[in-house]
Amino acid sequence: MLLERLSNACGISGLEHEVRDLLRQELAPYVDEMWTDAIGNLIVRKGNGPVKVMLDAHTDEVGYCVGSITEDGYLRLKKIGGLDDRVLPGRQVWVTNQRIPAVLGAKAWHLCSADERGKVIPFDQMYADLGCKDRAEVEELGIEPGSPVYFATTFEHFSDKVVKGKAFDDRAGCAVLAEVLMKHNYPGITLYGAFVTQEEVGLRGARIAAYNLNPDVAIALEGTGSANVAGVDPFDTITNMGEGPAISLMDNSAIPNLRVWEELVRVAKANNIKYQHRRIVGGGTDSGGISLQRSGIPVCTVSTPCRYIHTHAALLNLDDLYGAVNLVHHFLLSVEKGDFRP
């Protein structure tokens, strides 16, 4: 499935060419025009109607890049985006898009004091171990400071509905956007699909895309946190995986445009699409970057809930993902029919 190919593709912020190439190839038969802009956003256009709608999903994933190579052949890493130090040591990673295997190492357990054993290993004491004997051997592999480092994991089905993979934030959004483009036509509107760069490091690509496309209305498609897991108070779950796509209420980057928000809720109810709200303010999405362009662009975020987001093994429920596709589809129909005028 497309989500599988998207999840397995590698692209930290600013190095998303693998994801772009995949999307270009998949979407070519379904769109009228496609181009890549100066910052690295892949833009596709479908239809040529009077109202311009932009659907946004970011192509980058969180990961690392090589900060420096030690004389004895280890890699010191820099974080790209937000990563949880608690879940890193002992994990396998891939270095460069060639996927050269390495492991995130740290001082061995039997060398740690009792005090150290109870604590999360600070990131600056961690390193990536390629099994190389010295710097020269690392350099021969084509690894240099700046080389990307990815979670080494591949997509798999845990059940019919629940899938595991890396980078669901935001390949889930890319999949939703691609599905909408491949399944449906909206000749009454100009639909832009913006597969944008560098969300994880500051909502950067989306700003440029929204400025250039100047849409009348936009929706940011995201993978968001979900914590309906053992030991978490139902109030603190952010979203519940399996309970439908999440329509944002407010986050640190944006308050959804009220009219767009109300229309999303209306079409969800009218078409019996199960939905929920993202019940936390923390975090930001491309909506923040999009909303502030030019004289202001009405926008709301729709997310697919993902447990263990930003880790090696994120989980999502395909019903939520296809629910998001359905929700966006009905929103676009409403714009096309003129029921909703941005």
Added chain:
Amino acid sequence: MKTSMLEQLHQLTAVWGPAGREQKIARTLGEAIEPFVDEVRTDGFGNLVAIKRGTGGSKRVMLTAHMDTIGAIAMNISDKGLIHLEPVGGLKAWNAMGQRVVWGSGAVGVLQHESIDDGKEISFKKLWCDIGATSREEALENIRLGEMCTVVGELQQMGDFVTGPGLDDRAGCAVLLEVAGHLEACAHEVCFVFTSQGETGPRGGGTAAFGVNPDMAFVVDVAAAGDVPRAPRVDVKLGKGPAIKLKDGNYMGHVGMIDLVRRVAEEHAIPLQTEIAAGSNDAQVVSVAGQGVPTAVIDIPARYRGTAAEMVSLPDMHGAADLLLKLLGSDLDME
């Protein structure tokens, strides 16, 4: 029919409008300013833009005040029907405790907190709004998730000072209306902008400035005065006139604009204080919008910001309006 500043302030502070939910206050402001301007419009972000065309050949000047207030947003509703919230803008849990609120739906409620032994335990996580519902279902008949509320209270005059919720920045909005009402034919095109989401960002000021594309901007806001115990160390007092901001956490004053404001204040003997502050306001985003906008901040000193009893001085507000009128009557050339 011109309305007095105090009356204007009464009307404006009575209108509900937290960040992102400014539709009602935008309507009120649009109706109030419409007789004095040539065009009123709303932009894609929700800013209200009112334009009075110039008599010719001069500058396009933008005046801004943010029209939103702080508040809180419904994030969860318990089985008991209690609404759990997160703050919208700078509403602190300790200022929210025990306050009455009004929701966008018109429902009223009170903000209450778990009982605690130590003030350090105060947190929005332990705070809820009780609207008198006894179940989640009953609460949902009145409130939906994402609904916002604001703290309510009567505006009261106490000598030269007034106190009440939402003076940040309805006081600035009242100053802009006062300027619009008293502005005779002006060489400059004057764009009065009531911005959206000044309390969560600031955000709207930037999109407004992009759309208006002014030659210069004056941001009118309220700023923390330093004249009460343990106030920020700012050399600004209530009743000593408006303040020209030299810098804050996210804005460096434009030297030419500061000189212009000081010169005009001096020429007309308008008391003007000097402010160096922390924090930020619309100037942060206005000044860097488009190709850049020379921006000055004229602040109304305020005590107790973020509470149900913010306090400003009416003479300071009149001073700010007078200063802006004198500025607009000048050639606005920077030296």
